[in-house]
Amino acid sequence: MNDFLGIDTSNYTTSAAVLQGDGAMRQNKRLLPVKSGQLGLRQSDAVFHHVQQLPEILEPLLRAGYSFRAVGASDRPRAEKGSYMPCFTVGSGAARILADAFGIPLHLFSHQAGHIAAALYSAGKLELLGREFLAFHVSGGTTEAVLVSPDREQVIRTRIAASSLDLKGGQA
Numbered sequence: 001m002n003d004f005l006g007i008d009t010s011n012y013t014t015s016a017a018v019l020q021g022d023g024a025m026r027q028n029k030r031l032l033p034v035k036s037g038q039l040g041l042r043q044s045d046a047v048f049h050h051v052q053q054l055p056e057i058l059e060p061l062l063r064a065g066y067s068f069r070a071v072g073a074s075d076r077p078r079a080e081k082g083s084y085m086p087c088f089t090v091g092s093g094a095a096r097i098l099a100d101a102f103g104i105p106l107h108l109f110s111h112q113a114g115h116i117a118a119a120l121y122s123a124g125k126l127e128l129l130g131r132e133f134l135a136f137h138v139s140g141g142t143t144e145a146v147l148v149s150p151d152r153e154q155v156i157r158t159r160i161a162a163s164s165l166d167l168k169g170g171q172a
Contacts (some may be wrong), residue, residue, distance in 0.1 A: 004065040005098065007058070007073040009091030010111055011046050012140065013051040018061050024090040024120070026064075028057045031145055040140070043086045050090035058094070071099045079110040079158050112137055112158055116148060129156060 009015075015029035024028025032041055032049045073095035076083045092108060099106035116135050120126050132149045135158075142146070144162040151157040 001067045001104075003068050005061065005066070005068050005090040006114070007054075007071070007095050008111060009046075009050040009054065009087050009089075009112055010074070011041060011043070011085060011087050014050050014091075016026045016054075016056050016061055018058050018064075018066050020066070026061065028060060030057060045046040046087040047090055050087060054090060054094055059153075062098075068098075068104055070103055070105040070107055071095045071102070072109060074111040074114050075108040077111050078112045079154070080160075083110065086097065107155075110158070112139075112142065112146070113154070113158060115139065116146070116158070130147060134161065 004019045005016065007016045008027065011032070011033055012068075015027065017025055017027035019025050030053050032046055032053075034041060071090040073088075075088050076090035077085050088111065095106055095108075115137055117129070119135070120128055126159050130150055132147065132166070135146045135148050136148055137144050144160050145162040147159045147161045149157045149159070
């Protein structure tokens with residue numbers, strides 16, 4: 001049991017990935033469909049599409065014979081009080097079911113923390129998870145400088161150091 005399953009259902013993408021014990025990763029993801037001329041989706045539409053897409057995203061990963069040690073999912077946009085979007089309930093709900101069915105731990109985290117961890121993985125800099133650093137998070141909902149610190153429970157803890165007051169970089 002050396003593999004980890006991660007699930008994220010943001011307002012843009014349905015995604016899941018397996019991090020294998022040897023550090024290799026396999027991912028499946030699909031953009032949410034946005035009609036031509038529209039700039040995004042209402043939360044109710046995002047939830048509907050995640051409910052349709054998540055089984056198709058997860059099925060190949062679950063049938064591949066991995067031995068999961070834990071499952072993780074994003075359950076909120078940021079690690080701030082009151083941070084909530086309904087689209088994240090689809091992925092976190094599926095993760096709860098899988099963790100219970102497999103008898104493995106469930107780890108919930110913010111979408112922003114997932115972005116930071118994914119950036120470190122992609123850059124080959126996972127060792128930064130063990131020390132404090134400044135990260136810049138640019139997405140559809142935020143443009144922030146975030147102070148990142150190691151955390152025993154959450155792996156990383158984030159604190160906003162600076163933030164935009166008008167349009168976010170992801171909206172440009």
